[in-house]
Amino acid sequence: MHYSFDWSIPFQPPYLGWLVRGAVLTMALAAATTVTSLAVGTAVCLGRFSARAWMRRLCALYIEVTRNVPGLFWILFFYFVFPDILPHVLGDPLGRYAHFSIVASVLALTVDNSPYVAEILYSGVQAVPSGQWEASAATGLSSAQQWWSVIFPQAARMSAGPLGTRVIHNFKNTSLCMVIATPELTWATQQIQSLTFRGLEATTVATVFYVTVSLTLAGLFSVLESRVDWSNT
């Protein structure tokens, strides 16, 4: 098949604007869901060490269920079903909200990513040597102080590398949100394809963007990891 490239398409208005706004939204979604899934993941991880058995079981169940259901299901679920099962007072205005697809994307990606974060932190906590618990208890720290000032900093350092790969996975997963018309980068390329049939140029530009960001993040995390002073742990 003969195909002549037209590289001007992705770089002219309005297509350039779509791609740039898409890239910005992709980065924003990735950043926001990294923060939210870190928060939820930390909470679930702490829940697994709770004194209450039902809390430990609940958190283990959350991890098992969310991890064994694909991300796309969560995206469709939060977009189509979630406003419907909420009480009308909440669900109706939420479903009508102009940027609801972005809200649903954030919720879905958080649910998709948080069980992995919780598992990584859980293993990090388990890897902290037992002497740390005993020593910190012996110095008279309360249980909350032990967690906050002794155990969590060490666990976080051990989890840093794996958490970094999760951040990159989560960044790549934002592309799935195009299915509910979240106007992120992959969505923008498909808009350009359907209007101009110049999707090849647009997806190539987007591929370059994703590869650049993923590899930059991977490089950053490996520098960060090598800079961590392990002797202090």
Place this chain on the structure above:
Amino acid sequence: MTAIVSQLLNDGKLLLVGDLADGHIGGLAVNLYAAVLSLGVGFVLALPIGVARSSRLRLARWPAQAYIEFVKAVPILLFVFWLYLLLPVVTPLSLPATASAIVSFAIYSSAYLAEVVRAGIESVPEGQYEAAMSQGFGSTGALVNVVLPQALRNMIPCFASFLISIFKDTSVLYIIGIADIYELGVAITEHHPARLAQVYMEMGVILFVVCYALASAARWLERRLGMAHCQECEALAWERGVIQPPSTTRLNKDTNEASPPRLGQTTAG
């Protein structure tokens, strides 16, 4: 009561195998078929790449590494779109959407599986290779007859866990308009909006059962075959979110299993 049962049966049949009356298989069967095929073709592609990746020759190692890093850096959905548009331009092939998607999945899998192959090769002690060479095998003969058979055994649990992650990725089929389980689920809810939550529940349960069963199989294989020598491979399976982090749990075994105090209990004393 019987109405609900027949509803469940109808939905279940649609979600699992699709609407057979239209002559095409659909639903979960498509996702599983695509996942298994991608794993198979992906492994065939991954074998030479993984061997090159673990080679001592830079000329072989670097292109393999570049390929792996590049493919792993692209979201699978964009990769599917991109190859669908690119393949007809750079090759004489003009594939239908399903075939093109499966080719993309296979290439995508090959990058991850090449890392598994490399880790598997590195898990075989160097002495095996040297011993084979001393017995008069050439370097290729030693690799094919001595190293790879042992490496393959170590890789098996990784394949099982990779199958889950590629199965989850086949949800991309829905986005490109193929009648997989998601497409049929959404179609049912469009015909019966009143049963929205119920149909999603059914879909979620089916997906959960498949992933959970595959994860259990992977864990069983892991116990059965042992993955003690294949750390990289474990780490990969875990990065894709299938198995618990290995290196840290192993660390924990060295320390005398201190169980952290429960939150809200006093531990001082």
